[in-house]
Amino acid sequence: MKPAAASLGWALFAVLGAVCLAVIALHRGESINALWLVAAALCVFFIGYRFYGRFIGDRALRLDPTRATPAQRRNDGLDYVPTDKYVLFGHHFAAIAGAGPLVGPVLAAQMGYLPGTLWILAGAILAGAVQDFVILFMSTRRDARSLGDMIRSEIGPAAGWVAMVGTLAIMLILLAVLALIVVKALAVSPWGTFTVAATLPIALFMGLYLRFLRPGRVLEVSAIGIVLLLLSVWLGGVVAADPEWSRAFTFSGVQLAWMLIAYGFVASVLPVWLLLAPRDYLSTFLKVGTVSLLAVAILLVRPELKLPALTRFIDGSGPVFAGSLFPFLFITIACGSVSGFHALVSSGTTPKMLDSEANARFIGYGGMLTESFVAIMALVAASVLEPGVYFSMNSPAALIGNTVESAAQAISGWGFSLTPEMLTQTARDIGEGSILSRAGGAPTLAVGMAQILRGLMPGAGMMAFWYHYAILFEALFILTTVDAGTRIGRFMIQDLLGAAYAPFRRTESWAANLAATALCVGGWGYFLYQGVVDPLGGVNTLWPLFGISNQMLAGLALIFASVVLIKMKRERYLWVTALPMTWLLVCTLSAGWQKMFSDDVKLGFLAHARKFGEALAQGQVLAPAKSIADMQRIVRNDQVDAALTLLFMAVVVLTLLFGARAAWKARRAAQPTALEAPYVAAPVR
Amino acid sequence: MSPRLSASLQSLAGRLRAFAHKLEQTAHLAVGVPDYQGYVAHRRAHHPDEPVMSYEEFFRERLASRYRRGSSRCC
Numbered sequence: 092m093k094p095a096a097a098s099l100g101w102a103l104f105a106v107l108g109a110v111c112l113a114v115i116a117l118h119r120g121e122s123i124n125a126l127w128l129v130a131a132a133l134c135v136f137f138i139g140y141r142f143y144g145r146f147i148g149d150r151a152l153r154l155d156p157t158r159a160t161p162a163q164r165r166n167d168g169l170d171y172v173p174t175d176k177y178v179l180f181g182h183h184f185a186a187i188a189g190a191g192p193l194v195g196p197v198l199a200a201q202m203g204y205l206p207g208t209l210w211i212l213a214g215a216i217l218a219g220a221v222q223d224f225v226i227l228f229m230s231t232r233r234d235a236r237s238l239g240d241m242i243r244s245e246i247g248p249a250a251g252w253v254a255m256v257g258t259l260a261i262m263l264i265l266l267a268v269l270a271l272i273v274v275k276a277l278a279v280s281p282w283g284t285f286t287v288a289a290t291l292p293i294a295l296f297m298g299l300y301l302r303f304l305r306p307g308r309v310l311e312v313s314a315i316g317i318v319l320l321l322l323s324v325w326l327g328g329v330v331a332a333d334p335e336w337s338r339a340f341t342f343s344g345v346q347l348a349w350m351l352i353a354y355g356f357v358a359s360v361l362p363v364w365l366l367l368a369p370r371d372y373l374s375t376f377l378k379v380g381t382v383s384l385l386a387v388a389i390l391l392v393r394p395e396l397k398l399p400a401l402t403r404f405i406d407g408s409g410p411v412f413a414g415s416l417f418p419f420l421f422i423t424i425a426c427g428s429v430s431g432f433h434a435l436v437s438s439g440t441t442p443k444m445l446d447s448e449a450n451a452r453f454i455g456y457g458g459m460l461t462e463s464f465v466a467i468m469a470l471v472a473a474s475v476l477e478p479g480v481y482f483s484m485n486s487p488a489a490l491i492g493n494t495v496e497s498a499a500q501a502i503s504g505w506g507f508s509l510t511p512e513m514l515t516q517t518a519r520d521i522g523e524g525s526i527l528s529r530a531g532g533a534p535t536l537a538v539g540m541a542q543i544l545r546g547l548m549p550g551a552g553m554m555a556f557w558y559h560y561a562i563l564f565e566a567l568f569i570l571t572t573v574d575a576g577t578r579i580g581r582f583m584i585q586d587l588l589g590a591a592y593a594p595f596r597r598t599e600s601w602a603a604n605l606a607a608t609a610l611c612v613g614g615w616g617y618f619l620y621q622g623v624v625d626p627l628g629g630v631n632t633l634w635p636l637f638g639i640s641n642q643m644l645a646g647l648a649l650i651f652a653s654v655v656l657i658k659m660k661r662e663r664y665l666w667v668t669a670l671p672m673t674w675l676l677v678c679t680l681s682a683g684w685q686k687m688f689s690d691d692v693k694l695g696f697l698a699h700a701r702k703f704g705e706a707l708a709q710g711q712v713l714a715p716a717k718s719i720a721d722m723q724r725i726v727r728n729d730q731v732d733a734a735l736t737l738l739f740m741a742v743v744v745l746t747l748l749f750g751a752r753a754a755w756k757a758r759r760a761a762q763p764t765a766l767e768a769p770y771v772a773a774p775v776r
Numbered sequence: 777m778s779p780r781l782s783a784s785l786q787s788l789a790g791r792l793r794a795f796a797h798k799l800e801q802t803a804h805l806a807v808g809v810p811d812y813q814g815y816v817a818h819r820r821a822h823h824p825d826e827p828v829m830s831y832e833e834f835f836r837e838r839l840a841s842r843y844r845r846g847s848s849r850c851c
Contacts (some may be wrong), residue, residue, distance in 0.1 A: 168815035168824075169838065176804065181802035307835035310803055362835075363843040373806045379806070437792065444810075 101141065108134025115205070122395045125471045128208060129389060132467045136460040139216035144456040147221065150662035152228050156449040159771040161235040161442060166652025170236075173446035178451055182444070185375050186436045187223070188268055190569050191426030191641070192466035194532035197539075198422045200473040200481065200684075201411035203401040204422050207470050214421070214428025215463035219673035223643055225652045225668055227763070230438035231445055232767040237744035238438040242651050242746075244766055245658065251748035255645055257742035259583045260735065261640035262609070263430070266576045267618035268633040269569045270355070271540060274347045274623055275531035275630065276562050281340035282331035282522055284347075286559055287566045288340070289323035290370065292562040293585070297369035313372045320373065320567075322691045324560050328522060328552070345622045351573070352616040359577040359608055367574050374568035381564045385540060387470050398474040398481065403506065410486035411530070412631055413693045414685065418678040422638035427466025429675065431644020433459065447773065455542070472539030480517055484535050487627045488528045489715050498527050522555030530630040536562035576743045580611035580691065611774070621728050626715030632732060639679050643739050646675040650750040658757040658765035676743060687733055693742035696736065702728035808842035809835060 115123065148154045162173040174182075199207040226238065233241055239258070243251030250436050277284045297316045305311065330336045343595070358366055392755045407415030412423055426432070437455055445451060460730060473481060473642035482505065483498045491498040495511035502509045518526045523536060529535070541557035582598065584607040589596025595603050621631025647670035658663050689695030692702050706713045707722045779783075799839050812831050817827045829837060 120829040166818060168818035170841065172810050172814060172818075172846040174810070177803070178798060178802045306832040309807060309809060309835070310800070325818075332802065364839055367843060368839055375806050376803070440808075444805075576845070709844055768818065 101138070103172070105135055105138055114371075115208070116586075119400055122397055124395055125389055126476065127395050128204070128315060128396070128471060131213060132208070132464060132764055135212045135216065136464065139220070140457055140460055144220065144452050147224060147618050147664075147667055148452040151661060151667045152225065152226065152451075156447050157450055157773055158554055158589065159773040160231055160328060160445045160448060161768075162444050162446055163773055164768075164771055165234075169445045170440075171339070174444040176446065177449040179441065179444050179446075179450070180454055180458060183436065183441045183454050184461055185379060185439065187430070187433045187462055188378055188459060188465065188570060189426065189432075189563060190272065190533075191432075192317045193469045193536055193565065194634075195271060195423055195425040195427050196466045197473040197532040197535050198485070198630070199420055200398055200470060201402065201409040202405045202420060203399050203414060204396060204470055204474045204546060204701075205400040206405065206416060207424060208467065210421060210424055211428045211463050211466050211470070214244075214424070214458055215422075218649075218674065219429035219433070219463065220456040221667060222429060222431075222451060222648050222652070223437050226434045226648055227437040227442055227445070227455035228448070228451045229440040229655055231448060231451060234278050235442040235770050236394035236433050236438065238648060238651070241438065242647070243248075245404040245655055246651065246746075246749050246753045249574055250746055251578040252744055253745045253749070255583065255587065257640075257643065257647065257739065257746075258347065258435075260586065260742075261578060261637075261644055262576055262580045262583065263614040264618060264633065264637045264640050264735070265432075266355075266615035266638040266647055267622065268352050268630070269574055270348070270615065271629055272618045273533040273618070274344050274351065275564050276533040276566060277342070277347055277528060278344040279341055279525075280523055280562075280582040281337040282555075283561050283562045283566070284340045284342060285336075286323050286327040286328045286563045287570070288562070289326070290320065290373070290567055290570070293319045293323065294366050294373065295368040297372070298365040299370065304363055311370060312369070313376055313463045315377065316373050317569050318370065320377070320715065321560075322419065322565065324556060326546050328392075329557060331522060345620075348616075348619050349729060352612060352619065354570075354603070355616070356575050356608060357661040358574045359581065359612075360604065367571070367578075369570050370567065371575070374571045377564050378429070378568055381500070381561075382465055382468070385472070385543070386464075388543045388547045389468060389471055392473040392543050394471070394543055394546065396471070396474040396478060398478050398733045401494050402478075407694075410482060412491050412635060414635065414682070418682040418685075419635065420634055420683045421678045422642060424466070425638040425641050427463055429645045429671070431464075431646070434645065434648035438635040460770075466571065468470055469536055470697065472536050472543060475539050475542055475644055476535065477507075477509070477513065479503070479558040480513060480538070481535060482507060482510065482611060483514055484526050484538070485532075486528060487631065490525065491624050493527065495525075520554045521558035522552075523558075526655040532630075533562060533565045535595070536565070537638070572730070577608065577611050577615075580614070581607040584610050617731075621731075622725075635682065636732065636735065637661055639682050639686070640739050641737065642675050642679045643743050646672060646743055647746050649675065652748050653752050654750045655765050657754045658763060660763045662758075676747065680740060681742060683736045686736050692705060696729045698725050701732070703729070757769070809838050 107132055111127050111134060114127045160173070162171045162653060165171040186552070196207050196211065210388060229241065230236060234559070239251055242254050277287060293316055297312045300312050301307070301309065328619060330340060369516045373481055405416045407413065412419060440456060444453065479502050482502050491501040495514040497513045498514060499509045514526060517538065521541060526534070526563065528636060537558045541554045544557045545554045581604070585595055585603060594600065597603055618633060621776055622633045625632060649668050651670055652668040653665060656662070656668060685694055686696055688697060691696050693697045703713060703726050705721055707719070712718060712722055796842055812834055815834060819826065
């Protein structure tokens with residue numbers, strides 16, 4: 092394209108984006124079409140990618156296409172393979188996409204769609220995509236080494252240890268909160284439970300097929316598996332309609348929690364080809380397929396957003412999560428705008444396959460923008476629901492009671508019109524007994540998706556089918572993460588304990604394996620159980636803890652990136668990483684501080700523990716506890732949560748201090764001191 | 777069919793085939809299996825005297841390596 096035509100094109104794009112944002116901003120009090128939101132997001136992302144992404148690549152990092160990448164220098168046809176950028180983009184996106192960007196925006200919708208949308212857009216452009224891109228670049232310049240490794244060599248061994256402990260803690264919280272979402276979605280839902288349980292035999296069948304019948308035919312077996320999955324969604328409806336069968340698949344939250352804990356232990360010690368790998372295939376394809384389907388459906392159906400732009404809950408009194416807009420909105424959205432976990436992927440397999448430094452922007456920056464687009468779609472799915480329905484699904488029973496009448500009354504009292512009939516009708520539409528207090532984001536997203544997809548494919552019973560399909564889709568990749576994450580946690584524990592007692596490090600030793608797996612499962616299982624029995628719903632407590640830890644990890648990655656920019660003598664562009672770093676540190680530290688020390692018992696762990704401790708000392712039992720033992724457990728949980736928050740904050744502060752020391756040394760050096768792999772010219776293509 | 781039309785149809789078919797191939801590569805890599813043909817070509821070119829894994833062996837090796845040491849996966 093000629094430069095003038097290109098400039099004109101971008102100018103039109105900017106105008107279109109501005110118009111969309113203006114429509115969103117000006118239409119207060121009346122519902123607007125989701126398309127405005129989607130179009131605004133696309134314009135902002137394209138402009139951010141073209142201009143800010145390119146600025147970072149050309150000026151701050153100075154991507155050098157003449158420099159050989161690890162894939163070119165160490166090509167072995169297996170791990171290190173120079174890969175076409177579109178093919179690699181698919182790999183990278185599949186690796187970073189998960190449940191986080193789907194759940195966070197749904198929870199954040201309690202404040203209305205506007206705050207969430209703005210933070211997803213700004214956060215992705217200025218923080219999330221920057222982190223993924225910069226870490227991918229830095230790992231590519233360092234033989235594709237991992238983030239922990241790079242922190243050790245560029246900042247120091249102590250910082251490396253701190254990062255490792257922090258990463259293990261975030262892993263445990265992540266697994267607990269994801270498992271909790273599955274429990275919340277499946278509790279007392281025979282249809283959902285049957286469908287998710289059916290994935291086990293399907294995955295085992297696929298594993299055996301792939302091992303013995305048709306080795307290596309992975310696409311063929313995945314296609315078979317997906318057909319079987321769809322059949323199981325249909326069969327689940329039959330099971331739920333049968334009184335006897337439906338009783339066999341109806342479980343309470345506590346029962347499901349124990350099943351998941353047992354499952355996590357067994358699944359992570361089984362050979363990977365039998366269960367983990369086939370389910371990984373299913374969840375990868377289902378994930379990409381469903382996200383694309385949702386995008387198409389939103390474009391074709393063009394649903395109206397029913398949720399207001401802002402709700403009264405920006406003051407922090409909301410039922411879904413406690414805490415005011417700053418900092419808790421930013422903590423809650425989590426992965427949709429910036430995710431520390433991506434730094435692990437960007438310094439893992441992806442840099443080993445990059446075929447030119449010049450493509451790091453497309454993969455790193457572009458991959459994160461795509462993920463944020465998924466977050467925007469999740470926000471749309473939550474916002475097409477009637478606000479009353481949204482709040483009845485996401486508020487704990489302690490606030491809205493256990494009947495449709497009490498829920499309708501409580502929520503109407505908050506100013507959202509709602510009748511008991513609307514609640515029973517929605518439950519009937521999706522084939523469930525009740526939709527009250529189905530916290531955790533997944534069921535809400537599933538109802539929203541079902542509503543949008545019904546517009547695409549109308550018909551009796553379609554809404555129930557799509558609802559359970561969406562539950563299956565989320566549960567499937569959450570279970571894959573639980574399984575894979577338990578393995579990763581086990582390796583981390585073996586590494587950490589191995590430093591104290593060497594035989595622990597031997598990954599082939601069964602005793603060390605089982606002990607570390609038990610420790611890991613016990614770790615996340617503790618928080619899962621605590622969340623399930625928590626009368627306030629658990630998601631209330633655990634999701635903010637997860638958000639804090641995830642943003643903390645992103646903070647660590649950006650501290651590292653800032654130190655490296657200084658060591659490269661690129662201080663002029665330090666703000667590119669230092670700005671999002673500062674914002675994330677301010678958010679995580681102030682959220683952590685409030686979670687620890689706030690006098691509001693709904694917010695502060697210690698205030699809550701004090702209130703219950705004092706009552707306990709006088710032998711009183713406060714609702715929602717039912718016995719003295721409940722009271723003791725609530726106090727102990729609060730103390731554990733507070734200790735964990737303190738740990739997260741300490742990790743951030745310590746890394747910042749280590750980083751400042753390394754940066755100070757680098758400032759005084761006359762030459763660049765970044766430890767990059769030596770320059771090798773790329774083969775001419 | 778005119779020769780020009782048949783030539784352009786052929787080039788279209790070629791492009792579609794290339795696209796399908798790329799799609800297949802993407803799907804494979806998304807679950808951790810890189811391009812087998814590329815692996816074979818690499819071994820032939822750089823290690824002509826050493827054995828080359830069959831596709832089945834290659835697949836097993838890749839599967840084991842994907843989960844060997846914590847393949848990170850996001851939330």
